[in-house]
Amino acid sequence: MNRADCPYIDCQEEDIAVDAAVCPKCRRWLKRCKKCRTPNRSFSNYCRFCRGELPESNEFWPGCKGGPQRIGLNRYVIPYSPPNLKLKEIINFDFSSRCRSILANDGYLVAVSENGSIKIMDLNRVEKEPYTFTTDGNILAEPALHNGTLYIGNIRNQQVGKGGIYAYTLGGISLDPPEINLRWDMDLKGAPVQAVLPFDDRIYLNIGYKDGHREIHVIDNIKGSKPTSPTCVYNGVRSSTLAADPPTKKVFFLSEERGRLFINVFDHSNGTAPVMSSKPVKDAPSDFLEHIPIAVLGAKIFAVFGDKKDLCRLDEYKSSFDTKITGRVRNYALAGMNKQVVINSTGVFSTVGNRQEDLIRGESIISGPVVLRDRAAVVGMRDGKIRFYKLNSLSVQDESPVFGSNEKVQTLAAFKDMIAASNHKGKVKLLKIIN
Ligand SMILES: [Zn+2]
Numbered sequence: 001m002n003r004a005d006c007p008y009i010d011c012q013e014e015d016i017a018v019d020a021a022v023c024p025k026c027r028r029w030l031k032r033c034k035k036c037r038t039p040n041r042s043f044s045n046y047c048r049f050c051r052g053e054l055p056e057s058n059e060f061w062p063g064c065k066g067g068p069q070r071i072g073l074n075r076y077v078i079p080y081s082p083p084n085l086k087l088k089e090i091i092n093f094d095f096s097s098r099c100r101s102i103l104a105n106d107g108y109l110v111a112v113s114e115n116g117s118i119k120i121m122d123l124n125r126v127e128k129e130p131y132t133f134t135t136d137g138n139i140l141a142e143p144a145l146h147n148g149t150l151y152i153g154n155i156r157n158q159q160v161g162k163g164g165i166y167a168y169t170l171g172g173i174s175l176d177p178p179e180i181n182l183r184w185d186m187d188l189k190g191a192p193v194q195a196v197l198p199f200d201d202r203i204y205l206n207i208g209y210k211d212g213h214r215e216i217h218v219i220d221n222i223k224g225s226k227p228t229s230p231t232c233v234y235n236g237v238r239s240s241t242l243a244a245d246p247p248t249k250k251v252f253f254l255s256e257e258r259g260r261l262f263i264n265v266f267d268h269s270n271g272t273a274p275v276m277s278s279k280p281v282k283d284a285p286s287d288f289l290e291h292i293p294i295a296v297l298g299a300k301i302f303a304v305f306g307d308k309k310d311l312c313r314l315d316e317y318k319s320s321f322d323t324k325i326t327g328r329v330r331n332y333a334l335a336g337m338n339k340q341v342v343i344n345s346t347g348v349f350s351t352v353g354n355r356q357e358d359l360i361r362g363e364s365i366i367s368g369p370v371v372l373r374d375r376a377a378v379v380g381m382r383d384g385k386i387r388f389y390k391l392n393s394l395s396v397q398d399e400s401p402v403f404g405s406n407e408k409v410q411t412l413a414a415f416k417d418m419i420a421a422s423n424h425k426g427k428v429k430l431l432k433i434i435n
């Protein structure tokens with residue numbers, strides 16, 4: 001027998017359909033155990049019935065994780081695709097500074113402003129005011145959600161360029177009144193930049209220093225209340241962003257040593273605190289960007305090289321250069337194993353294998369892409385609009401004005417049939433996809 005009632009103690013509704021994602025009475029999010037199907041509360045890590053660990057999302061780039069390039073894949077298949085999409089505003093709120101990131105997970109939207117203000121909203125109960133709290137100092141690095149915890153890296157002393165990292169347990173957000181608990185907090189020698197990347201029981205950090213050099217640090221035992229001190233695993237001038245591939249349990253970054261490119265791998269299938277292994281890449285481009293944005297899919301690593309911003313593909317298994325895909329790339333997302341949706345400074349296109357298909361011009365793309373599975377690639381525009389490209393036929397598009405025509409769409413996130421967008425002035429809007 002499973003426990004099938006609502007997991008929220010102030011509700012305990014008994015009549016819940018086995019596949020319901022939301023409680024029909026209190027409308028709160030139900031996080032289903034994969035083993036026994038028991039519904040659990042948002043951000044819980046263990047099943048209240050079988051005590052099994054609730055699985056982390058294994059999507060390639062879930063919007064909730066905040067990859068280095070803010071790319072995201074929304075697993076939920078919406079019933080509509082362009083040219084029949086419209087957006088209906090559900091709710092909006094304001095920050096006093098630019099909104100740095102929006103992340104969606106477990107039925108909640110987490111919006112983080114550059115000056116350290118954080119708002120968390122229940123996406124199924126949007127009539128409730130967002131829960132708001134503040135951290136000291138500016139936030140440069142993309143925050144992340146992992147195992148019910150929000151990780152925020154910030155700058156604590158602007159003058160010397162030192163920062164730190166906070167780990168907030170979100171399990172109490174569904175209580176009335178909501179509770180956010182600071183589980184641990186750590187000072188760092190430099191400032192976390194690009195993105196914080198939690199994986200397993202470890203967090204990977206890209207640390208920037210005032211003199212311009214970069215280091216990669218790791219902190220272990222992050223799930224408990226006593227994490228280890230940061231260990232520096234790489235110290236150099238040119239390194240890439242960090243990227244993880246959940247299905248193969250590997251975390252990657254690229255680095256340059258004396259003109260050669262290296263793939264650095266942490267293999268978590270060998271344990272929760274793996275040591276780094278490094279391999280030189282055969283036939284790699286020699287013109288490295290200072291901070292290369294990378295993404296990974298299985299054994300293929302995608303990275304942008306050189307002044308021409310060439311998007312290239314490397315093979316981790318063979319440790320060799322595969323192919324150059326295209327130039328002038330600013331941002332990209334992969335929609336599936338075979339089809340990649342790429343956004344560059346001139347537009348959006350998809351590739352099949354090594355072939356570039358249908359480049360669609362779109363000079364004023366600012367943010368995204370977020371991929372709505374099987375349906376659309378979503379981007380934010382300079383003129384305050386959100387644009388949708390039909391995934392199977394990118395020339396089919398839809399556009400919706402979301403902000404004023406002089407307000408850039410800065411960040412995007414997707415959850416179920418909702419899109420959240422923020423602009424450079426700190427306005428955040430939650431929109432429902434309709435037809
Ligand atoms: Zn309920």
Ligand SMILES: [Zn+2]
Binds near residue numbers: 037038047049
């Ligand atoms: Zn269970």
